[in-house]
Amino acid sequence: MKRIAFLSFGHWQDSPYSPVRTGGDALRQSIELAQTAEEIGVDGAFFRVHHFARQLGSPFPLLAAIGATTTRIEIGTGVIDMRYENPRHMAEDAAAADLIAAGRLQLGVSRGSPEQVVDGFRHFGHVPEPDDPDGARMAREATARFLTAIDGERFAEPSPHPMFPNPGGLLGVEPQTPGLRRRIWWGAxxxxxAEWTAAQGMNLMSSTLLTEDTGVPLHVLQAEQIRRFRAAWREAGWAWEPRVSVSRSIMPITTDLDRRLWANRNDSQDTVGFIDDHTVARFGRSYADEPDRLVEQLADDEAIAEADTLMLTVPSTLxxxxxxxxxxxxxEDVAPGVGWR
Incomplete structure (x- = not known):
C-alpha cells in the first residue's frame, strides 16, 4: 500500500475571501488539518518551511503540537533549508518533537529553494565561505553535523564544576531519540x-520541480532519479531500506465548487523555465479532473509508481x-483505482 500524505506550504493572506488570514490561523488550522487527516486515513502531514514570507517558518513547535494531539499520522517537513539552521540546536528540537510524537517524525531537509530576500541565511547569522556564494556547501556541512548529532556524537568536554553530575566522558546533544537518523530525508x-543523498544514508524527497531538464516529462525524469538513488543506495551498502517520496497537485473534481476552482486550468502540462535566474528547471504538471479520468492519467505517472510515498500539495488558504x-x-475516489489503496 502506498503511503499518502499531504504537503502544506501554510500560506496565509489578509483577505476577506480566505479563512486563513493570520499566522495564528495558519498554525492552528495546520494542527486541525493534521488531526482530521489522521481520522480519514491519511498517512502523513508534512509542511514546507519558508522564511521572510507569510508561510510556516518555524516547524518544530507545530510538529510537536501535532505529535501531542495525534497518535498515528507521520509528521514532517518538506523541506527545511539547512542554510538557516544551527545543526546542533536543530538536533535538540528535532529529538524533542520526535519523542513527543513517539517516533513519528520524518524530517525533510535540503539546500532550500529560491528565497524571498537576498541571502536570507546571512540575516540568521550564517555566512558561507567566499567560494560558496549560495551556501550550498554550507547547507550540506550543516546537515552532516546535524546527522552526527542525532546519531549520538559525543564532542563536548564536560565542565569540571557542572551544575548536575555528568555520566563521564565527552557529552553530546540531548535528548536522543531511537531511529531518528533513519528518518531524515533530503530534497533532491x-x-x-539523488545519488549523493543515497551516499549520505538519507531518504529521498522529490518534488514537482527538478533543477535539470532532458526533454522528457517530469515523471519520467523523476523515475530515473529514483532508480539512480536506489542503485547508489545499494552501492553504499546501508543496512536498511530507504524511502522515496514524490509530491503532486491532484484535485478531484466532484462538486460545483471544485469545478469553479480547478476546471479549465492551464497547468495540465509540464513547463520548463529558470530559477535563480540561471538554473534550468522542469516544473511538473497539476492533475485536476473527474476522478475516473484522474485514475487514467495517474496510472501513467512513472515516478509515483516508483515511490513508496505520495505527498499531495494542498491549497492551505482555502x-x-x-x-x-x-x-x-x-x-476514496482516486487511490483505489490506481492501486494505491
Whole structure:
C-alpha cells in the first residue's frame, strides 16, 4: 500500500475571501488539518518551511503540537533549508518533537529553494565561505553535523564544576531519540543530488520541480532519479531500506465548487523555465479532473509508481474543510483505482 500524505506550504493572506488570514490561523488550522487527516486515513502531514514570507517558518513547535494531539499520522517537513539552521540546536528540537510524537517524525531537509530576500541565511547569522556564494556547501556541512548529532556524537568536554553530575566522558546533544537518523530525508532537485543523498544514508524527497531538464516529462525524469538513488543506495551498502517520496497537485473534481476552482486550468502540462535566474528547471504538471479520468492519467505517472510515498500539495488558504474534502476525494475516489489503496 502506498503511503499518502499531504504537503502544506501554510500560506496565509489578509483577505476577506480566505479563512486563513493570520499566522495564528495558519498554525492552528495546520494542527486541525493534521488531526482530521489522521481520522480519514491519511498517512502523513508534512509542511514546507519558508522564511521572510507569510508561510510556516518555524516547524518544530507545530510538529510537536501535532505529535501531542495525534497518535498515528507521520509528521514532517518538506523541506527545511539547512542554510538557516544551527545543526546542533536543530538536533535538540528535532529529538524533542520526535519523542513527543513517539517516533513519528520524518524530517525533510535540503539546500532550500529560491528565497524571498537576498541571502536570507546571512540575516540568521550564517555566512558561507567566499567560494560558496549560495551556501550550498554550507547547507550540506550543516546537515552532516546535524546527522552526527542525532546519531549520538559525543564532542563536548564536560565542565569540571557542572551544575548536575555528568555520566563521564565527552557529552553530546540531548535528548536522543531511537531511529531518528533513519528518518531524515533530503530534497533532491537532480539525479546527481539523488545519488549523493543515497551516499549520505538519507531518504529521498522529490518534488514537482527538478533543477535539470532532458526533454522528457517530469515523471519520467523523476523515475530515473529514483532508480539512480536506489542503485547508489545499494552501492553504499546501508543496512536498511530507504524511502522515496514524490509530491503532486491532484484535485478531484466532484462538486460545483471544485469545478469553479480547478476546471479549465492551464497547468495540465509540464513547463520548463529558470530559477535563480540561471538554473534550468522542469516544473511538473497539476492533475485536476473527474476522478475516473484522474485514475487514467495517474496510472501513467512513472515516478509515483516508483515511490513508496505520495505527498499531495494542498491549497492551505482555502481552509481545513475544503482541504479535507480534497484529501478524502483522492483517498476514496482516486487511490483505489490506481492501486494505491
Amino acid at each position: 532537485g537532480s539525479r546527481r543530488t 481552509g481545513v474543510e475544503y482541504n479535507v474534502h480534497l484529501l478524502r476525494g483522492v483517498l
